Amino acid sequence: MQSAYYVKQIAKRFHLPSTPTLVSGVAGVSPILASWLRCEVPDHGTADPPPRVDAYTIQIALRAIDSLEIRLLGRLATSDPMPQGGIFLFNLESNPVKTFHSSFELVRFEVSQAAIDALCSASDEKPVTGLKRPPFGQKDPILFHMARALVPSFGRADEVDSLFFDQVALALHSHLISTYAGPCVDPRPLRSGLTCWQIRRTTEMIEANMATDLTIGEISRECCLSPKHFARAFRRTFGVPPYQWLQERRVDRAQQLLRMNEMSLSNIAEACGFTSQSHFTRVFTTIVGASPGAWRRYMSHRAHILLGPQQIRR
Incomplete structure (x- = not known):
């Protein structure tokens, strides 16, 4: 199913009129999200930074992005173009900020470390310390095909059965921990939260x-x-x-x-x-x-x- 709350928040962050979003509660502790981000404007501008939480965003380019800048904790991380099927993965605590200088079409997944831990525990899998970031723009055929297969569902997000996206979320989790499990190398700010x-x-x-x-x-x-x-x-x-x-x-x-x-x-x-x-x-x-x-x-x-x-x- 789609949640109006997440659609509104993500659309506001990326300055888009709509960002169809599928939501899965299969992890129990926090939702796993998939959003469809599209813009045909040549110089879209800078997206707002997300909340700094211990969660990961995985974004897959459905078509090539000619000009894109990504900053982590205020420092330029990449300004290289993104090929079709290229991905970027980082922890939201690194305060990722993206500036689009060309049109784009992405599928954006978001999954928290708590959700990763909960699903590992539920399936008796070895816990992972985090997700290591691959080089920006590296291609991942499995994620690309998964993202592209979701596009028809985004067009009718309100009609999608929860069981369907729960299965996608479980497949996403399995692929992430089998391919990217490892210490998170993204820069993370010193912070003073609750003990x-x-x-x-x-x-x-x-x-x-x-x-x-x-x-x-x-x-x-x-x-x-x-x-x-x-x-x-x-x-x-x-x-x-x-x-x-x-x-x-x-x-x-x-x-x-x-x-x-x-x-x-x-x-x-x-x-x-x-x-x-x-x-x-x-x-x-x-x-x-x-x-x-x-x-x-x-x-x-x-x-x-x-x-x-x-x-x-x-």
Whole structure:
């Protein structure tokens, strides 16, 4: 399925009117994304830098890019043209900034280190320390064919079944760890995020008090930090502000309750800490790309197709 939240964020970052994006939650911890980026303007300009998080972006050129500059932590990394089928792979903590001086068509994957670790653990594979970056523009036929095969799906992203892109995400993970596993060589900034115990305490508090009006002051006191220091450290750790992270967790909880198909939308809104059903609908639709009612009907329809009514009743 497509998420309006990610479509909006990625389109804004690349200054494009639309960036069809497929989203897979197969890793459980963070989504794996695939986006279609296209521009026919000869001098598109500079894309905004992404959030500095421990995640990787893998971009495949569906056609040659004549003029492109990439900077990592403010330093020029390459200004070479990109051949058709060429890729670039780097960690988002290196603050990659791209300037396009010619038209382009790319498929952009994004996968976090946490998702890589979770999928390795689930399949009893040896954990990897990261992904090593190949030379800019190096061709990868497998990724190129995978990216090109997704193009028809981007044209009807809202109709793509989650099971389909989950399989693509799993294939992407297998290829990445078999081909690029190794220490990440991208430059990474020194940063001061939350410590392990602060992360644990923060997530415990948010999970336990999701239905209440939790404040940054209350959480920061538990972490022995000032509210300003906590907010800055939280964003450096999770890549988003505390409020946005809380809203996403509330939507995750709401999806669990919607799958049970037993509670009304107003009761789910209250249980998940939304101020009203309209507030719940607005936030849910922004993040998921569909209203709570439409999403529930879609999941119920999928369950009937996959399991059959007899198994659902059991």
